[in-house]
Amino acid sequence: MAEPDTEVAEVPLYLRVAAVLRDDLAHRRISPGTRLPSERSLSQRYHVNRQTVRSALQLLRDERLVVTDRRGTFAAAAGTEPEPAAPALTARRPNFPGGPRVSEALVRASLTWEPPPTPLTSRLLLAPGEPTLVHRHVVLGPQGTALQRAVSWFSRPAVTEIPQLARYRRGKDGHHQPDLRLLYHWMHQAGLRITHRESVGVPSGPDAPYDASGGAARLVVHRVVSDQHGHALEITDIDFSAQSAAWTYEFSA
Incomplete structure (x- = not known):
């Protein structure tokens, strides 16, 4: 059976603006410590609205390429890296398993529109x-063994309040290879202050998942955002091979 065509999503405008500014910063066309043009000037330069510029600048702040104070936004000064956080606590959002991170041939992703398991219905603010x-x-893996599986269910508020998710509601067919890696940035962009709660465990008993290739135990992660x-907003279950993969826990400070 032939593989479905990969869906190519249009790159959001704010990512394009961020990419241009990032390139200017990397090649020192904007020198360290230099003040960036105002939001109004940037919106006129790139023919976008000011909210798009704000989102692009926020992304660059998250990457610590620029800093903002009451005087404006400046290119981060060279040699002034912030103090590293403690190893177990990092001020980054967890990654959503929303797009290819290895060879496209080794990743399968899809979006469907279906009822969640009954125990999740009320938690997602849905009717039965x-x-x-x-x-x-x-x-x-190279032999076709599943190294990681993840399934996420979105609540009614998530689909309603996050435009990038709401657009999928119009489709009736499955969306192949969707890229949702910016999901948590979209939540921030929609004005949502999010909290992540994750439980990590090793299942036991006859129903415990194992890596069929070598019998290695699998870890399971239950995430509620x-x-x-x-x-x-989102409930995700992830399981992966403890022998062939590692799980890094990060959270928003």
Whole structure:
């Protein structure tokens, strides 16, 4: 059976603006310590609105390429790297398993519209039997063995309040190879203050998942991402081979 065509999503405008500014910073066309043009000037230069510019600058701040104070936004000064965080605590958001990170041939991802498991219905603020957006992501090894599987269910508020997710609601067919790696940035962009809660464990008993290639145990991660009101936005279950992969836990400070 032929593989489905890969869906190519249009690159958001703010990522394009960030890419141009990042290149200017990398090649010292904007020198360290130099003040960047105002939001209005940048919006006119790149023919975008000011919110797009703000999102691009926020991304560069997250990457610590620029800093902002009451005087404006400046290119980060050379040799002034911030103090490293303690190894177990980093001020970065966890990664959503939303797009290819290895060879395209080794990744399978899809988006469907279907009811979640009954125990999750109320947590996702859905009515019994009500469908929602479901994301599945599988990383395959060279022999076709699943190294990592992830399935995410999105709540009604998530699909309603995050435009980049809402656009998938219009589609009736599965979306192949969707790239949701910017999901948590989209949440921030939508004005959502998010909290991540993750549980990591090793299942036991006859139903415990094992790597069929070598019998290695698999770790399982249960993630719940909630907004500032305590409402679940996303619930994700991930399992991966403890022998062939590692899990790095990060959270938003």
